[in-house]
Amino acid sequence: MAVVGDGTDRTSGVELPFADPAGRPTLRTVAELAGVHVSTVSRVLNHVGGPGVRPASRTTSERIRRIAERVGYSPNPHATGLRTSRSHLVGVLVPRLVDIVLATIYEGIEEATATYGFSTFVANTGDDPAAQRRRTEMVLARRVDGMIFGDAYVDGGFLDEVAGRGVPFVLVSRRAGAYPSVTCDDVLGGRLAAEHLLSLGHRDLAVIAGEPYASTGIDRTAGFLAACDAAGVGVPDSRVVHSRFDTEGGREAMSRILADGAVPTGVFVVNDFTAIGAMGVLRDAGLVVGRDVAVVGFNDVPLAGSLPVGLTTVRSPMHEMGVRAAHLLMRRLASEEVASERLVPVLVPRASTLGDRRV
Amino acid sequence: MAVVGDGTDRTSGVELPFADPAGRPTLRTVAELAGVHVSTVSRVLNHVGGPGVRPASRTTSERIRRIAERVGYSPNPHATGLRTSRSHLVGVLVPRLVDIVLATIYEGIEEATATYGFSTFVANTGDDPAAQRRRTEMVLARRVDGMIFGDAYVDGGFLDEVAGRGVPFVLVSRRAGAYPSVTCDDVLGGRLAAEHLLSLGHRDLAVIAGEPYASTGIDRTAGFLAACDAAGVGVPDSRVVHSRFDTEGGREAMSRILADGAVPTGVFVVNDFTAIGAMGVLRDAGLVVGRDVAVVGFNDVPLAGSLPVGLTTVRSPMHEMGVRAAHLLMRRLASEEVASERLVPVLVPRASTLGDRRV
DNA sequence: CTGAAAGCGCTTACAG
DNA sequence: CTGAAAGCGCTTACAG
Numbered sequence: 001m002a003v004v005g006d007g008t009d010r011t012s013g014v015e016l017p018f019a020d021p022a023g024r025p026t027l028r029t030v031a032e033l034a035g036v037h038v039s040t041v042s043r044v045l046n047h048v049g050g051p052g053v054r055p056a057s058r059t060t061s062e063r064i065r066r067i068a069e070r071v072g073y074s075p076n077p078h079a080t081g082l083r084t085s086r087s088h089l090v091g092v093l094v095p096r097l098v099d100i101v102l103a104t105i106y107e108g109i110e111e112a113t114a115t116y117g118f119s120t121f122v123a124n125t126g127d128d129p130a131a132q133r134r135r136t137e138m139v140l141a142r143r144v145d146g147m148i149f150g151d152a153y154v155d156g157g158f159l160d161e162v163a164g165r166g167v168p169f170v171l172v173s174r175r176a177g178a179y180p181s182v183t184c185d186d187v188l189g190g191r192l193a194a195e196h197l198l199s200l201g202h203r204d205l206a207v208i209a210g211e212p213y214a215s216t217g218i219d220r221t222a223g224f225l226a227a228c229d230a231a232g233v234g235v236p237d238s239r240v241v242h243s244r245f246d247t248e249g250g251r252e253a254m255s256r257i258l259a260d261g262a263v264p265t266g267v268f269v270v271n272d273f274t275a276i277g278a279m280g281v282l283r284d285a286g287l288v289v290g291r292d293v294a295v296v297g298f299n300d301v302p303l304a305g306s307l308p309v310g311l312t313t314v315r316s317p318m319h320e321m322g323v324r325a326a327h328l329l330m331r332r333l334a335s336e337e338v339a340s341e342r343l344v345p346v347l348v349p350r351a352s353t354l355g356d357r358r359v
Numbered sequence: 360m361a362v363v364g365d366g367t368d369r370t371s372g373v374e375l376p377f378a379d380p381a382g383r384p385t386l387r388t389v390a391e392l393a394g395v396h397v398s399t400v401s402r403v404l405n406h407v408g409g410p411g412v413r414p415a416s417r418t419t420s421e422r423i424r425r426i427a428e429r430v431g432y433s434p435n436p437h438a439t440g441l442r443t444s445r446s447h448l449v450g451v452l453v454p455r456l457v458d459i460v461l462a463t464i465y466e467g468i469e470e471a472t473a474t475y476g477f478s479t480f481v482a483n484t485g486d487d488p489a490a491q492r493r494r495t496e497m498v499l500a501r502r503v504d505g506m507i508f509g510d511a512y513v514d515g516g517f518l519d520e521v522a523g524r525g526v527p528f529v530l531v532s533r534r535a536g537a538y539p540s541v542t543c544d545d546v547l548g549g550r551l552a553a554e555h556l557l558s559l560g561h562r563d564l565a566v567i568a569g570e571p572y573a574s575t576g577i578d579r580t581a582g583f584l585a586a587c588d589a590a591g592v593g594v595p596d597s598r599v600v601h602s603r604f605d606t607e608g609g610r611e612a613m614s615r616i617l618a619d620g621a622v623p624t625g626v627f628v629v630n631d632f633t634a635i636g637a638m639g640v641l642r643d644a645g646l647v648v649g650r651d652v653a654v655v656g657f658n659d660v661p662l663a664g665s666l667p668v669g670l671t672t673v674r675s676p677m678h679e680m681g682v683r684a685a686h687l688l689m690r691r692l693a694s695e696e697v698a699s700e701r702l703v704p705v706l707v708p709r710a711s712t713l714g715d716r717r718v
Numbered sequence: 719c720t721g722a723a724a725g726c727g728c729t730t731a732c733a734g
Numbered sequence: 735c736t737g738a739a740a741g742c743g744c745t746t747a748c749a750g
Contacts, residue, residue, distance in 0.1 A: 020444065020742085020743075021444045021742090022444060022525065023525065026742095026743060026744085027743065027744065027745095028743075028744095036720075036721085037720065037721045037722075038721095038743085038744080038745095039720080039721065039722075039723090039744095039745075039746080040719085040720055040721075042744070042745060042746085043720090043745090043746090046745080054719080055719090056719065056720070057719060057720090060719080060720085074499075074500040075743080075744070076441065076502060076742085076743050076744070077437075077500070077501055077502060078436075078437040078438075078440035078441040078446065078502060078742085078743075078744090079437075079441050079726090079742075079743035079744035079745090080743080080744055080745080081437035081726090081744090082435065082437040082438050082441055082725095082726045082727060082728085082742090082743080082744075083725080083726050083743080083744045083745050083746085084726085084744085084745070084746095085379065085380045085381060085726075087437065096466075097456065097462050097465065097466055098459055098462045098463050098466060100457050100459065100462075103456050103457045103459075103462050104457050106456065107455075107456055107457060107483060110481070110482065110483070114482075114497070119480050119497070119501055120480070121478050121479070121480065122469070122481065123469065123473075124466060124469070138473070138478070140433075141433045141436070142436055142478055143435060143436060143437065166381065166382065246661075247661065247662065247665045251665075273662075276662070276665055277665060279667075280665050280667070283667060302605075302606060303606065303632075303635070303662070306606045306610075306635055306636060306639050307666075307667075308638075308639070308642060308666075308667045308668070309667070379726080379727075380726090385726095385727060385728085386727065386728065386729095387727075387728095395736075395737085396736065396737045396738075397727085397728080397729095397737095398728095398729075398730080398736080398737065398738075398739090399735085399736055399737075401728070401729060401730085402729090402730090402736090405729080413735080414735090415735065415736070416735060416736090419735080419736085434727080434728070435726085435727050435728070437726085437727075437728090438726075438727035438728035438729090438742090439727080439728055439729080440728090440742090441726090441727080441728075441741095441742045441743060441744085442727080442728050442729050442730085442741080442742050443728085443729070443730095443742085444742075719750100720749100720750090721748105721749085721750085722748090722749085722750105723746100723747100723748090723749100724745100724746090724747095724748105725744100725745095725746100726743105726744090726745090727742105728741100728742090729740100729741095729742090730739100730740090730741100731739100731740095732737105732738090732739090732740105733736100733737085733738085733739100734735100734736090734737085734738105
């Protein structure tokens with residue numbers, strides 16, 4: 001690929017024949033310079049290699065390639081897209097990009113799609129159904145080849161509509177209906193959190209469960225409660241509270257739990273930032289996290305280990321989820337049959353459950 | 360704008376005449392349904408309104424609009440782009456999208472460009488010059504109308520090359536050369552940090568200054584040192600150390616400062632996450648932040664106020680910077696003369712400098 | 719092995 | 735007020 005300042009003709013100020021309005025070389029530019037027809041240039045440049053038919057004679061092909069390289073030719077994606085009805089574009093919808101979990105997933109998506117020659121649009125929806133519709137419409141208006149939703153509602157109602165439009169898509173982070181998704185094995189993650197707290201002797205537990213429409217919170221909570229149940233430890237309904245996925249959501253939820261009077265000895269929070277908010281409230285209540293109350297978060301964001309009281313958490317492979325979701329979409333675009341993937345989480349014990357026992 | 364599931368013909372399974380290969384209505388679809396020529400439809404749909412010439416008779420215009428609405432027509436951007444050589448696309452380069460500062464700025468850019476009917480591509484460069492070239496090339500291959508760089512090196516060398524390519528661009532967050540930029544008034548921000556620490560009586564100061572190629576770190580440090588100088592307080596060179604902009608960078612830098620032996624009573628860190636890393640090292644050294652050592656960060660990320668020891672910091676208008684940068688680029692695309700903008704920061708005092716004095 | 723033609727879905731002067 | 739034509743930069747069967 002030609003690169004900025006790599007000494008191709010583009011930067012030398014030479015006027016190219018049959019350049020586009022911006023002065024960029026076109027297929028025609030290369031064709032004239034090579035003394036062949038544009039269709040020959042197109043065939044040569046699009047030929048992927050391999051045995052069998054050749055797009056042109058060896059010498060012609062080499063000459064064309066050399067000239068294309070020299071003038072810094074790159075095909076006009078509007079022309080290609082118009083002709084082939086393939087845009088090599090992917091639309092990605094997330095609740096919020098400032099959420100490091102989603103930003104990390106998106107980085108994985110972006111990197112992986114780039115290796116296929118695809119570019120991505122991202123947009124925030126704030127988990128608002130109206131915004132989801134609006135943003136989906138914007139993205140479809142751009143004629144993306146496919147979409148990746150990181151903001152699926154577990155009921156999948158909106159996704160049914162999108163599927164009805166014929167747009168291939170996959171889900172990431174959250175599952176919904178029977179649509180192909182790449183998620184963390186959230187049920188397992190919840191179980192790991194429970195087993196950790198139970199193994200430390202905690203029997204008085206609470207869960208800050210996230211939004212009721214997100215499979216992440218639902219599955220993590222279900223896994224946690226199932227493991228508690230299997231161990232014969234009950235968690236009252238009043239001790240399982242929904243919350244937003246941010247720090248403030250954790251503050252609110254923990255306050256509600258404390259308002260009950262009794263303080264649980266162990267709290268599972270389905271998101272690290274939510275856990276940080278919860279820890280703040282515990283601290284403000286004069287409780288020492290890791291000694292008076294054990295807290296387990298979810299995701300293992302980079303900050304978790306840098307906190308004054310290191311946060312015990314369930315590490316989810318966020319970047320990997322993005323990469324895999326991108327691959328899954330690419331396979332869908334190639335009309336392959338695809339199956340959902342559940343990536344394995346790992347418990348990372350730190351001071352918020354171990355107290356002074358330094359890890 | 361037609362919306363998913365809004366009851367237009369698109370979702371009803373009706374075959375549209377002259378639809379594109381994906382079954383979407385084209386200009387021709389609308390033209391046939393309205394019984395007029397495609398050029399008339401184009402004129403009507405692109406007419407912005409206003410007095411003077413009309414694109415068609417009132418009744419024709421209304422009929423066309425009604426039909427376009429009903430079939431859910433949205434113009435094929437590849438065709439429009441090919442014809443007009445305008446893509447309504449913007450490329451955005453950032454060091455890393457998982458950095459909440461950049462993610463917040465990008466959200467501002469995305470929102471603002473969307474109001475102009477533009478879409479954006481973002482890509483990470485990790486502040487790596489080779490990646491900057493590669494990503495710029497990818498973005499230009501998409502035929503964006505303009506670019507926004509959030510990862511400028513202060514010397515501006517690479518940007519000179521980009522300018523030579525004729526692509527309009529603006530900078531955000533970091534300034535460079537004489538290129539139009541939207542930044543925080545970082546010099547002022549540094550001064551605010553210094554005045555705060557000086558007013559609390561601190562005379563033994565240190566600075567964790569960020570990367571040497573980023574104007575943010577450079578200007579914040581310069582403003583800080585200038586204010587110290589004006590107050591007759593010297594800061595030795597050995598107490599001004601460069602660092603990466605993340606938590607680990609703060610750990611390394613603070614460790615280097617402490618390795619000197621003497622512990623400063625006040626530390627200015629040019630980035631909140633770097634400050635969090637620095638606070639971790641201080642804590643590990645048995646020092647209490649806010650009592651033994653005062654720490655001031657920069658940006659006021661949402662977490663700053665939720666930390667166990669609330670972080671005193673200089674709030675920069677991150678989202679607003681993104682919005683303004685987008686507007687600035689739009690004006691450049693309209694060939695207007697534009698000037699750089701410096702947005703005003705505000706000091707937010709918290710426990711990391713005030714200790715027990717609750718704010 | 720290579721050329722010529724048609725056409726993707728638009729916009730925009732130009733006629734009438 | 736409206737139509738007809740040309741053409742943006744490609745790709746792809748089809749000839750030869």
